[in-house]
Amino acid sequence: QVQLVESGGGLVQAGGSLRLSCAVSRGTFSPYAMGWFRQAPGAEREFVAAISWSGRVTYYSDSVKGRFTISRDNAKTTVRLQMNSLKPEDTGVYYCAAKAETGTDYGSERKYDYWGQGTQVTVSS
Secondary structure (H helix, E strand, O other): OEEEEEEOOEEEEOOOOEEEEEEEEEOOOOOEEEEEEEEOOOOOOEEEEEEOOOOOOEEEOOOOOOOEEEEEOOOOOEEEEEEOOOOHHHOEEEEEEEEEOOOOOOOOHHHOOEEOOOEEEEEEO
16 A cells, blocks of 8 residues: 655745645555646646656656646655746645556556545635
8 A cells, every 4th residue: 555645735826836745655565656646626636747667767747847847855755846947726725646657558547556535635716
């Protein structure tokens, strides 16, 4: 079992920055990729960013590319999402997720097996 706990959400004005963190505790030594997803009120959950087990490969949705950066530490215990130039449409609950590393399907929500409880991000205009 992989356990995930997000932190770092909050209220910020448009144009501001936030950094989300996801603490990862592992019950398995299998390689896993990490992703961030978000869900706005009344909307479906959507992919935001993902990072491979090695950390060398990253993926972003078009809506956040160039503004958000995903990273993970060498010990594989923390995954971060640096969010810059935030917009009101970035508002939502942000979830950290983990899946087995297969080299594919980083943006596919249904491929992720483990999820955190979510952290609220609110961007005011």
